[in-house]
Every structure is written in structure tokens, then in C-alpha cells.
Amino acid sequence: MNTKYIDLIDQTYYFPQEEFTLEGEYLRFHDIPLNELVERYGSPLKFTYLPKISENIQHAKNWFAMAMAKRDYQGKYYYCYCTKSSHFHHVLNEALKNDIHIETSSAFDINIVEQLKRTGGIKNDTYVICNGFKRDHYIENIARLINEGHENCIPIIDNYEEIDLLTEAIDGSFKVGIRIASEEEPKFEFYTSRLGIGYKNIVPFYENQIKNHDKVELKMLHFFINTGIRDNAYYWNELAKCLKVYVRLKKICPSLDSLNIGGGFPIKSSLAFEYDYQYMVDEILNQISIACAEADVAVPHIFTEFGSFTVGESGGAIYEILYQKQQNDREKWNMIDSSFITTLPDTWAINKRFIMLPINRWYDEYERVLLGGLTCDSDDYYNSEQHMNAIYLPKYKRDKPLYIGFFNTGAYQETIGGYGGLQHCLIPQPKHILINRDANGTLMYELFSPQQKAEDFLNILGYGQEKAKKASKAETLQTSGLK
Missing domain, CATH: 3.20.20.10 (Alanine racemase)
Known part of the structure; x- marks a missing residue:
């Protein structure tokens, strides 16, 4: 009986595909070893694979060049x-x-x-x-x-x-x-x-x-x-x-x-x-x-x-499944270590679909689940990659971490989500990794921005200004000789 996640994908889609392949039980995206990316930087994280931007631009230029040559x-x-x-x-x-x-x-x-x-x-x-x-x-x-x-x-x-x-x-x-x-x-x-x-x-x-x-x-x-x-x-x-x-x-x-x-x-x-x-x-x-x-x-x-065609397919987001909540006899909620509202706002705002796949455990048995985010908002969930209003993923096991990736997320999500600013329920913005290749095709990684810290939010909200004002007042008093 075909009960493994790889079996589900094989019987549902043509797989592997140009950008998605497997190496053992691990998913690769444009030949990027995503499990190694997680091991190196942890989760949640976002990444931008820069060569895909140039690739799509050149595709479009070639399509128009061929059509123009064909019709003179x-x-x-x-x-x-x-x-x-x-x-x-x-x-x-x-x-x-x-x-x-x-x-x-x-x-x-x-x-x-x-x-x-x-x-x-x-x-x-x-x-x-x-x-x-x-x-x-x-x-x-x-x-x-x-x-x-x-x-x-x-x-x-x-x-x-x-x-x-x-x-x-x-x-x-x-x-x-x-x-x-x-x-x-x-x-x-x-x-x-x-x-x-x-x-x-x-x-x-x-x-x-x-x-x-x-x-x-x-x-x-x-x-x-x-x-x-x-x-x-x-x-x-x-x-x-x-x-x-x-x-x-x-x-x-x-x-x-x-x-x-x-x-x-x-x-x-x-x-x-x-x-x-x-x-x-x-x-x-x-x-x-x-x-x-x-x-x-x-x-x-x-x-x-x-716009989206240029940059959309260069982006991705990776989350860990932290916990599974069995809310009734039918609904299992897999809780991610971030928020959909803050990191993929189009999933919440316009019900946009992104490709969602597990990063690891492709040869484990699968189950039907719902995905929930960390905020206390009832709309912080994802079920747009639908199979009967739910998603299939490898079965949750407390002792076997499961990571999932959302792909082709490179357009609009950062600006709509207020990159680097306040986030709903003060959920921090994930770290952001830039991925490129050198002249020999070797992958290169760069940390573009770390995950937001409490101090970042406090400064935006004005709490850091209180500290600065007190320091300025103390310096003024000290300079004037008052205590």
C-alpha cells in the first residue's frame, strides 16, 4: 500500500521537476540543499535565490525575440x-x-x-x-x-x-x-x-x-x-x-x-x-x-x-512544525514557528497559493493536516494548497523534526508585510539569506538580515526613546553640575 509522502506526490504530479528534486529524503530547490540551509541558519528563515531572477528575464527576452523573428x-x-x-x-x-x-x-x-x-x-x-x-x-x-x-x-x-x-x-x-x-x-x-x-x-x-x-x-x-x-x-x-x-x-x-x-x-x-x-x-x-x-x-x-515574473520564483520561506494540536476528530493543526500573516501576507489577504512541500522525511507516512501560525489571530492559517480543504504532510512525530518550505514567494511579501517594522502580535521577522553562485557554479550564502529582536520592536514602539531621554537628561544634569 502506498502510504509514504513520496508516493502521494508521485501519483499526483509529475515529479521530480526542473526546480524541485530529491536527494535521499531531502528536498532540493534549484539544487540548493535545503536541509543544509536549515542546519546552518535554523528556522524560520527566508531566502532569495538570485540567479532565478536573471533566468526569468532571459526567458522572456528570448520568447519575444523568437516571436518577433518569426513574424518579421x-x-x-x-x-x-x-x-x-x-x-x-x-x-x-x-x-x-x-x-x-x-x-x-x-x-x-x-x-x-x-x-x-x-x-x-x-x-x-x-x-x-x-x-x-x-x-x-x-x-x-x-x-x-x-x-x-x-x-x-x-x-x-x-x-x-x-x-x-x-x-x-x-x-x-x-x-x-x-x-x-x-x-x-x-x-x-x-x-x-x-x-x-x-x-x-x-x-x-x-x-x-x-x-x-x-x-x-x-x-x-x-x-x-x-x-x-x-x-x-x-x-x-x-x-x-x-x-x-x-x-x-x-x-x-x-x-x-x-x-x-x-x-x-x-x-x-x-x-x-x-x-x-x-x-x-x-x-x-x-x-x-x-x-x-x-x-x-x-x-x-x-x-x-x-514584477512577480521577475522576482517571484526566486523566493522561499522555511518553517519548522513545532507541535500538533488535535482539535476534534477531524482537524489536526500543525503549528509553525512563525506567522503566515506576517511573513506571507498574501496567503491571508488574497488567499494566494504558493507551492508548499516538506523539506525532509519524504519517505515517512503522511497525514492530512491544517497549518497554523503563531499569532493569536484566527485568520493566521494556511490551507490554500488544498486537498479537501487540508494539506498532506509527513506525519508529525515529536522526536523527528519536520520542516516545510513555501516556494516562489519572492514578490510583494516583504513590502506588504512591513519588512523590518512592526509585525502582528510582535512576531519577529525571520532571518533572510541571499543565495548566489560563483563563476564555477558553487553556491554562496550571505546573511542579509538577522531575525528581529525585542529591542527592534521596542525602539519602533518608542520604548527605546524613553531610555535615550533618560540618558540625555542624566548627561545634561552631569554637565551642569547638578545631581
Whole structure:
């Protein structure tokens, strides 16, 4: 009878897979010996495997290069990294090794861009695509970047006032894009995206505010839908509406030469994940080519803004099962040594699935369990990797530690979770390990940040300030000769 965990995986999925293999009873991720990682650093821990970032960027570049060669597509392709997915220096540093461009979302992003320019990571010809709703600080930073000579900074107009705000702040002429306010998926709570300008209003907006403006040149039309690039009727319908707007604009605006199709390539969230990236790229370029040929206009340069696709599959989190609580005749709760709410907030906020697998004990018998976090919040649990509303793991044994890993967690979790700040119930942020390879392919490990300590929380909460005030007062008294 097949009762071991390895048997369950073998009969459910194709295994091993490209990134997941076994060495004895231990799981390896991109050939990283995860059990040795735990032995070296303990748990809980998070890690970032940097080579995966470059690998995914090169995959996308190759898909577009092949599709463009196949169709003799005359435009160019520009890969942009959506920085809000992960702003960390090690992520940007790795991504920028691949001759890419940057998409920003808010004012402080520009400060990061300026820092990267000073260190050579971003060059003068790097495109900086500025998305988001823009007000004083963001406008000021964008203007400073353009005024200092970064001509390839393109603010994407989100509302009717931004042209005037940018014109007042920028000294000379500048390029802009316009974001389309796409219609949301039918099951969504709203009909139209709050971001951008409606399909019907874009051409009138151009004619009223840009066409005769002596400082502004329309360079780009920006298209993005919240559900990402999916092979369904909703996506293709929205793309078709976008292309109708593009060809109408192109006929009256010669400077328009770029179409930004946003982001949204999915990443692997299950061992059963299937997605034909090459087909999707081929078909997108096909639809663009057909629309432009029918309208007798030149095809645009293509920009993409891949965030999760760039960094998501580089990340992972490892926890130990501390204890098992049998709450009734059906529910066994395996308690981890951290919190899902604080370390993987999307599991709680949007019920996002991540790949979850044990690190060890693959040849032990398995059982159905639920996973609970350490906070006193009833929502601090994970059951999205579902098998009948539960998860299968090797059986809990007090004398045989069990470690589990969550994979492809590299996008958004740190920023949404408030990395380095306060955490729910004051659960500390785990240590964070950077993993790379040298020229010979040997794994290299670096402790990026240790686990948070009580002092970190006390300082944030103001308790450390009391100590500092007392010390300052004592020093003042001593200096003045008072006791």
C-alpha cells in the first residue's frame, strides 16, 4: 500500500521537476540543499535565490525575440522590471545585469533610481516608466530626474491634471504615455479600473491637452489589466479594445511609437502549473500585427513590466512544525514557528497559493493536516494548497523534526508585510539569506538580515526613546553640575 509522502506526490504530479528534486529524503530547490540551509541558519528563515531572477528575464527576452523573428516584427522589445514587487538592492542589482529598464510607482522609487544611477546600475539611456497617481512629491522627483538630463524618463499620465503639474515642474520638453483605464473582469467588484483614462476619453484627451502642447510629446500607450496576461476571452477582448485606441491615436500622433502591455505573466503556484509563455507572446504580437496592418500604421515597440515574473520564483520561506494540536476528530493543526500573516501576507489577504512541500522525511507516512501560525489571530492559517480543504504532510512525530518550505514567494511579501517594522502580535521577522553562485557554479550564502529582536520592536514602539531621554537628561544634569 502506498502510504509514504513520496508516493502521494508521485501519483499526483509529475515529479521530480526542473526546480524541485530529491536527494535521499531531502528536498532540493534549484539544487540548493535545503536541509543544509536549515542546519546552518535554523528556522524560520527566508531566502532569495538570485540567479532565478536573471533566468526569468532571459526567458522572456528570448520568447519575444523568437516571436518577433518569426513574424518579421519591425518594432523593438523592452523588458521593464516593476520595482514595487521587490525594492531590495540585491533584487535590482541582479535584474539590472540583464540590460533591462525600470517601472516605478511612487515618489521614493525615483530616489532609488537616482541612487542606482550614481552607482552605475542604471544608465542615461535606461527607460524609467513612471506609473501611479502623481502628486507633489512624485511630480517633484520625476521633474528632477528629467531636468537633470534623463530623457528616457516617461511619466504615464493617470488623470487629467498631471500634464499641467508636470509642465510646471519640468524645465524643457518631455515625453509622456497615457494609461488606459481598462474594464475589470466581469466578476470583479468594480466595472472600470481606477487607474488611467477611459478608452473613449483618450483620443479627446490627447487632442485637448497634448496635441498642440509645445513641451509635451506622446510616446507611449499603456495597457494593463489586473488579472494579468491570461489566455481567456476577457484578456483578448481588452487587448483588442486597446489596439483600436492605439491605431486611432497613431494616425493623428506620429510621435506615438510604443505600446506598453504592462505585466502579468503568471508564476508557478502549484506542481501542476501549466502555461505556454511562448504561445502567449506569439499571439499577442500576432494580434498587434493584424490590427496595425488593417489600419495601415507601423507596429509599435513593445514594453512589458514584469514584477512577480521577475522576482517571484526566486523566493522561499522555511518553517519548522513545532507541535500538533488535535482539535476534534477531524482537524489536526500543525503549528509553525512563525506567522503566515506576517511573513506571507498574501496567503491571508488574497488567499494566494504558493507551492508548499516538506523539506525532509519524504519517505515517512503522511497525514492530512491544517497549518497554523503563531499569532493569536484566527485568520493566521494556511490551507490554500488544498486537498479537501487540508494539506498532506509527513506525519508529525515529536522526536523527528519536520520542516516545510513555501516556494516562489519572492514578490510583494516583504513590502506588504512591513519588512523590518512592526509585525502582528510582535512576531519577529525571520532571518533572510541571499543565495548566489560563483563563476564555477558553487553556491554562496550571505546573511542579509538577522531575525528581529525585542529591542527592534521596542525602539519602533518608542520604548527605546524613553531610555535615550533618560540618558540625555542624566548627561545634561552631569554637565551642569547638578545631581
